Structure formats: C-alpha cells, structure tokens
Amino acid sequence: MYDFRLDEVAAWIRKIGARTVALQMPEGLKVHAQNIARELEAATGASFLIIGDPCYGACDYTVRYRDHADALVQFGHADIPSMPRDDRVLFVEVFLDLDVTELLERALPRLKERIGLITTVQHVGMLSRVKDWLEAHGKEVHIGRGDSRIRFEGQVLGCNITTVDPIADKVDQFLYVGSGDFHPLSVAISSDRPVLIIDPLMNEVREIGELKDRILRQRHAAMTRAADARRFLILVSTKVGQTRMELANDLRRLAERHGRSAEIVLLEEFHPDRLLPYDADAFVSTACPRIAIDDYLRYSKPILTPLEMEIVLGEKQWSEYRMDSILG
Ligand code: SF4
Numbered sequence: 001m002y003d004f005r006l007d008e009v010a011a012w013i014r015k016i017g018a019r020t021v022a023l024q025m026p027e028g029l030k031v032h033a034q035n036i037a038r039e040l041e042a043a044t045g046a047s048f049l050i051i052g053d054p055c056y057g058a059c060d061y062t063v064r065y066r067d068h069a070d071a072l073v074q075f076g077h078a079d080i081p082s083m084p085r086d087d088r089v090l091f092v093e094v095f096l097d098l099d100v101t102e103l104l105e106r107a108l109p110r111l112k113e114r115i116g117l118i119t120t121v122q123h124v125g126m127l128s129r130v131k132d133w134l135e136a137h138g139k140e141v142h143i144g145r146g147d148s149r150i151r152f153e154g155q156v157l158g159c160n161i162t163t164v165d166p167i168a169d170k171v172d173q174f175l176y177v178g179s180g181d182f183h184p185l186s187v188a189i190s191s192d193r194p195v196l197i198i199d200p201l202m203n204e205v206r207e208i209g210e211l212k213d214r215i216l217r218q219r220h221a222a223m224t225r226a227a228d229a230r231r232f233l234i235l236v237s238t239k240v241g242q243t244r245m246e247l248a249n250d251l252r253r254l255a256e257r258h259g260r261s262a263e264i265v266l267l268e269e270f271h272p273d274r275l276l277p278y279d280a281d282a283f284v285s286t287a288c289p290r291i292a293i294d295d296y297l298r299y300s301k302p303i304l305t306p307l308e309m310e311i312v313l314g315e316k317q318w319s320e321y322r323m324d325s326i327l328g
Helices: 005-015 027-044 063-067 101-110 120-138 182-191 210-224 247-257 291-295 306-312
Strands: 020-026 045-052 071-075 089-092 115-118 141-144 175-177 197-201 204-207 231-235 261-267 284-287
Touching: 005 027, 005 071, 005 089, 020 027, 027 045, 045 231, 045 247, 089 175, 101 120, 101 204, 115 120, 115 182, 120 141, 120 175, 175 182, 182 197, 182 210, 182 291, 210 291, 210 306, 247 261, 284 306
Parallel strands: 020 045, 020 071, 071 089, 115 141, 115 175, 175 197, 231 261, 231 284
Antiparallel strands: 197 204
C-alpha cells in the first residue's frame, strides 16, 4: 500500500556520499523500518540506524542525528518549507493512491454546491481526481494554498490550516479526504464551515459536528477551571519546528500584567509526569497545538492553548475562539 520511493532515497544518499544514515518515521510506519534499512543498505553500501523515539511530524526531526550519523531520512511527512534547512536531512512523503469513487458516491447526497477540498500529505496526489469527479457531478470545487509552513496545495497540518483561508468565503462546505479527526476538527472550529470526511482507511463517510461540539464544551470547561489560576506554567517545546519562545515570553508578561505569575518550562517530550514537581494552577502549551486538545484528560491541571489563556485573562472573547496554529 505504501510507496517509500527507495530508489529516490538511495540516489540522494549516494549523491551526498553519506556513510551512516539515521532513519526516522511515525509509529504507523515503524513496522517497515527494518526492511527499508536492509534494502537501502544493499542499494547504497551505507549503514543505517533506526530512530526508535516517537516522531510526530517534520517539525520533530531528530537534530541530534549528527552525533551518530551523517544524514537523516524522515519518512511519512512533507518538509516544512519555513523551517531552517539542513541539507543532510531528506523528508520523504509516503503517498497513498487509493480509489475513493465509492466513498464519493456515498458522500454525494450530503455534499453542498461549493466545496473546498483539504487533505493530509499522504493523500495530496488523489485530490485532482477527487476534484474531477466532483466537477463531473456538478460541484464547484476549490483547493487552496497555505502559507510557508505548508508544502502542497490542499494540504493541512494539525498546526496549520492556512490552506482554507483563501477559499473559505467561496465554499459552503469542506470535504476532507483522509483519516483521523483532528485536522477536519480544526477546520470546522476555525472556519465555521461544515466539514464532511471521506476516510479511505476506515472506508467511512462521517460528519465532524458532534465532535466539534464536544471539544468546544471541553475547551470551555478547561478555561473555566483555569479562570482563578494564580500561577501558570508556560510550556515550550525544544522540537525544532515547534519552539515558540517569543510567544511564551509574551504570555508570561501577559500573566504578570494581570497580577498572576508564570514560569517557562522547556521540554522535549511532553508528559504529565514531567510537570509533577512544579507548583502551578494551569499549564499553557505553546508546542504542537494537538497536545492541549488530544491529551487534555491526561493532565491533572487544565492545559490551555495560548489563545485560551488570553480568553481566561479577558484579553480575547470566546466568540473569537479558534484552534491554536503555528504559522509559517
Ligand atoms: S506541530 Fe504538531 S501538528 Fe504541526 S507538524 Fe508538528 S506534530 Fe504535526
């Protein structure tokens, strides 16, 4: 099902003359890591190390690969153009080419007239066929281009849905081609347009509205719990594409202006246990926006996004609520 494009990877390794190469991939692809290493070893003569730690995105490549290898190949994510470049790092998108005609037929009765198409990197190659099918069935279709954090037309990240901005006013609905709920949830909350999902891996057509209501209720509850917080911990990630130190400093000053205190804590991997030693009433995550939403129930104190902290302190209104994003 997956195309790892090993010929291209081997050609790149030979071109840069790498002798030891680190391989990195998200959890779902790790089961292929040993075969990939063996195949590349045979094709290039280089030796390979597999990075066993979790890998969540291109934002998260292991900068310390240089301690043990002279190049790094990360599979499964597109590069983030606005991130600092390292010529010894190669990002290899792993595209899926699946026929979604039957799913589109099932979705058709629920589709509105003007549709914005969005997807994750695995499925970007399928978008033009989906567009053609929809147009042949009388729909007006728009595909947007995001900011400099986004590589492909129509692509969204969990931390960046700027792809929808140029087309949101032109569409009645977004159609998300892909698996998982976080990306379409972000679009539904931030664009105020309904989002329908066709999920080729689950073979499912589903709406996001109910989940959107549940998450908004949860976020409202988190802010209510943090309303009387006297002491915040502002959490900053050391992952290369997630660090937002300037924002953390702004939030710290904001807390102080409102008579609260705040300290900044730097972390590579976020885990509730790592925060146990600290005295705080609420946490604010400036790292991957998914952490505060997906992991909310794992933390004993409310964990907020930066915008949620501003709402708690009265600087912003609930009516301005958006999902957190990291812009390019
Ligand atoms: S910050 Fe989070 S959502 Fe954005 S690319 Fe990284 S892991 Fe994905």
